[in-house]
Every structure is written in structure tokens, then in C-alpha cells.
Amino acid sequence: MSDSSGRFVLVTGGAGYIGSHAAKALAARGFVPVTYDNLIHGHRWAVQSGPFVEGDIGDRAKLLETISRYNISAVMHFAAFAYVGESIQRPERYFNNNVTKSLTLLDALVDSGVRHVVFSSSCATYGTPDRMPIAEDTPQRPVNPYGETKLIMERALHWYAGAHDLTFAALRYFNAAGADPDGKLGEVHSPETHLIPLVLNAIDGRGALEIYGGDYPTPDGTCVRDYIHVADLADAHVRALDYLLSGGASVAMNLGTGNGHSVREVIGVAEHVAGRKVPHRIVPRRVGDPPILVADPSSAARVLAWRPQYSDLDCIIRSAWKWHSEYSKVRPV
């Protein structure tokens, strides 16, 4: 690989939660992340490695100019709307942003000769499977527009790859959580809907946590999820990129730990970490929440030699609490 070949990686949505951690991981491995973000949900302060281009993935001219200016050789595509509830209320927003605009991006890549894509997919593409853990050959039957848009883009990548000498890795995340172990980056969503930040807000006295349902068929009645540390996700992205750059064939892989934790377990660990109680109450179930979602991560372990390092629940919540208590208050949101 020459100096200018294979080093500049376009990171769409690189000012967002997972994208910013991936940009940091890319820089740590000698790549130059070129963050491309419209800052609708991303944050300028989260761009801490490499150049920044403020742009929308629907802007073909700006994409072409950016790809050419930086001699981009591969893309990590994170830019997407990702609120499941909103996607049910406003599907048009999700199909437009996550599908139509993503296709504009793919077309720009093909026209520019960019041949490798690491795509941010989701366990939401599986919907509510009958069997746990979820392996990659589990039928993908999304139960909300967000998951549908991610599945459509996986399928689009499959067909584009066949036609245009392109390879891709579709990474299906389970529940991304935690914060940069160095404390420089973390989760800041507006509005916040994710469990762990809301648990930490509740500890801080910002209202009781609402547990969505206490009567699920799980050991303690609350939903079980597979929480994966964002730094482990970032590491998997760089490994997937290396794999594609070394000639690996297109793949779709789960990124999770294989271990499930209930909402009550998350609360218990957070109370232990913070040394304070989490005020909470049980409310009715949230529409569309499956009782249990747990990954079979063996494919990523085999293909990418990926082993989560930070993803035990205690470590996830410690990093999130550190970010929450020391850093998020001094960042402009």
C-alpha cells in the first residue's frame, strides 16, 4: 500500500456516536479518517481525528469532490437516522435519508472507483427472531422502518458489489453502549432514548427511569439485550476494513458479545458503579421491543479475529459513567 493508497477513509456520520469512535480507531491504526457529516445529529467537537467536511450524503457533487480531493480508497458508512420509534411515526424520513441518500452515496463511490464499504447495519434487520442466539443466517424480517432501511441497504450493497467490482462488510450491531476509554468521546443523543444514558440521567436526579415492561418472559420480567462497547465496535470496523483491503470477500456479520443483560441487571450494575440508587418505575411495554436479542458473534471472531475487550457490563457502564459525569457536561451539545 503506498502513502496515498488505502490510507484515506471516508467516514460518513463520523461526527456521531459510533462514527466518531471508529474515526479515532482508524487514526490509531495509521489511516486518515475523513469525516463527512451534516451535523444534524453529529457534533463538531466529536471530530477529533483527520479532516472534516460538512456535507450531506444526498449531495452527490460534494461527495465526488471530497472523494477526489482526499483520494479516498474506502468508506465507512454510518450516516443514518437511527430512532426506531421515530421511524414508525415518520417512515418517509428514514427511507429518504437511509435509503435514497445512501444510494446517492453508493453511486458516487461507483463513479469514483471506490471499491470497499464497511456498512453500519443493525440487529434490527432480524426483527423478532424465534431462536437465540441470533446467527447471521437467521431470516431478516424487520419489524420497523429503521430495520427495513438497513436491510434494504444490505441488499443494495449485495447487488452493487456483484455488478461493480466492490466489496463490503455489513456489520449488524446489537446494543452499542459505553464511551471512549480515554474519555474523549461518548454518547450524546438529542433526544436521548437509549437505556444506559437514561439510567445515568436518573441517577443524576433527572427524573425516574421508566422500565418499559416488567412482564416479559425473561428471568426478571424485563427485556434482555446484548450490550457491546462502542470501542469494540470501532475495532471491528477497522478489522473489517483491513479484511476488505486485503482482498476479503463481502460479508455480513453480527457484532455483539453473545451475553444478554436485562434492564434490571443494567440498573443494578449502574447503582454499583455510581454508588447511588436509580429511581425507576415500571410502565407499559414499548411497542416493537422484542423480549430478548442476543448475538451469535462467532462469525466476526472467526473472520476478523475480533474479541470484544471492553464489553463486560461493568466496564461498559464504568466508561459511560465516566463520560457522563466528567465530560459530557463541558461539551456543547
Ligand code: UFG
Ligand atoms: N428501555 C427501558 N426504558 C428506557 C429505555 C429503554 O426500559 O427508558 C429498555 C428497552 O425496552 C430495551 C432496552 O432498554 O429493552 C434497550 O433499549 P434501547 O432503546 O437502549 O435500545 P433498543 O434495544 O431499543 O435499540 C437498539 C438500538 C437501535 C436498534 C435496536 C435493534 O438503539 O438502533 O437496538 O433492536 F435498532
